[in-house]
Amino acid sequence: MKIWKLSTSLESEQIAAANKEDDETLFRNLLQQGEYLHSKTNLPVETYEKGELNNLLTYKGFATPPIIDGYAVQSLEKLISEFVEFVPLTHPEYKCYAVNIVNVINECVNYSESIPDDFGGFDKLSFIEDKVKRQPIFRIKYTEHSLGDFPIISPEIYVSDAFREVVFENGLTGFTFYEVWSSQEAEASVEELNPFVRESLDEDVEAHLQAYYGPIIRRVEAESAELTEAGFYEMAPTESVPFYTVATHGYSTLRLPAPPGLDSAYVELVMHADQDPFEDEKYSWIPQVMHQVGSFAVNNMNWIGQWMVFPNQELDRYVDTYERTLTGEKVKLPLQVQPYSPESGFCGVMVVPPLPQCQEAFMMPYLENGKETHGEWPVYFHTLLPLYEEEMEYYFQHGQEALLEKMMENGIEHLFNLHRPNTFKEKRKGFFGRFNK
Template identity: 25%
Template structure:
């Protein structure tokens, strides 16, 4: 189980840089790694839900040589203020999929002895498939969160030997995932920025890499 002290430090960090934690989705059944989801409700300043993991950073990820500074991570995803967040709503995968994706992505590096870092992408399933029947999103893009004090929030020093880094997840379409593999993260970011993609999940946003035929 994740230590109470570590969890409290993460909670304090979130409340300092994001806002008051209004709810927690506790891990009911878990193996060695227990991941809770901390929820900050929409406010006038940040008019969307912010969901942040607590527990992913209990163990170090298997980072390559030279990247030891980035062994510990927590993840977040931002949802529109109209998103349904309740046990009842979560019985419908159309409501639950971002939470499932957040937890699955948080477990991934520990289950497969790898790491997550900004610019990485992670697809949903093998073969790759949409997260739910009503979305075309098939993977996640790991990036630096949009917060007022970006560098302050990104780094949480737990002790002299452990710094936890916070990344946000941006859902991507299949074509965007393919484009990133072929052209790199900077080119993909240019595409996403052109259509106004932000940290906040937009279920009806355009596909920035959709092939268009004809005149338009």
């Protein structure tokens, strides 16, 4: 268990209130008091200093209060809504929200292991574990410091591993984390709790898949007994999930590398189809794609994370695209991709969250003798969404959020329709034959 201090990218755009009175309201209430504002909504703000339009912006260069966009609210609200208040702000060019952290934890500092600085804060900060457990975002109130014995509410914002994981899993930008405290010295190491080879019981996997996707109608065994091979489960369409659902079974036997602070090292893959891909040859490319993405990851010990895109390229270009994605370098365009099949036209996949009705399927706890063990990482079931070439190139040029904004016009389930049109395919419009993207 770790606690992180939340900060912002120095490159992010800075905003300020449009008038002094509201500026004081933002600063005094959001930065200092930690109380609900309720009526203080839609405060007018303006750009204070131009910068990158990240998901996390900054208030005059300060980390507090955090200023986030709608996508960040959508990504984080399930985790933090009971600990914060999202205060809508009105900017001339975009919608954003100030995050009012009302979760102020009193006397959670382990003073005997903390080192105060000369300014009322701490050079080294240690927490009382029971008080900060299950607290995804908080500020602290303490009385023992170098300035006296009166209470101080910290301006710093602290977040949990779970908060940090949501940020990474959803590809949120502008967030910076500094490790403040870890209780892991007294815990078993990650490697001890999460071995390189770890196999989930078939009955646990089957129960998980059937609980969220539908009844299993097919199991396809792996082609060999090698640890890098995987088989498939297929679930029938249901009223809730109107697709055939295919899930790999076997890739999560190996622990893949994962970025620091993330527990998404054991993975399986999921895809949806409106016809049975094991019966209809037009859809037979679906398990092939899942095998391509999964086998590349386990054979090369590569991480698979949310919003990553895997084009159908020749191996050397595929590796180059993957490495550039991880390092933040610009991906080479054109992508030089090939469609998975003549009928589909899809040339790649993006790792996306599950369908809304299947959200609980995303993580499967690892069970030993039917019980969870503290510290053991779950199995992540990553959903793959097929993309056209133009959609992938737009993603690599403009980012995941810009692509999703264009693709989501017809709803989430429409995206999983394998007959959906290319988002950027030109369509003839009007009598005069004009084209419109």
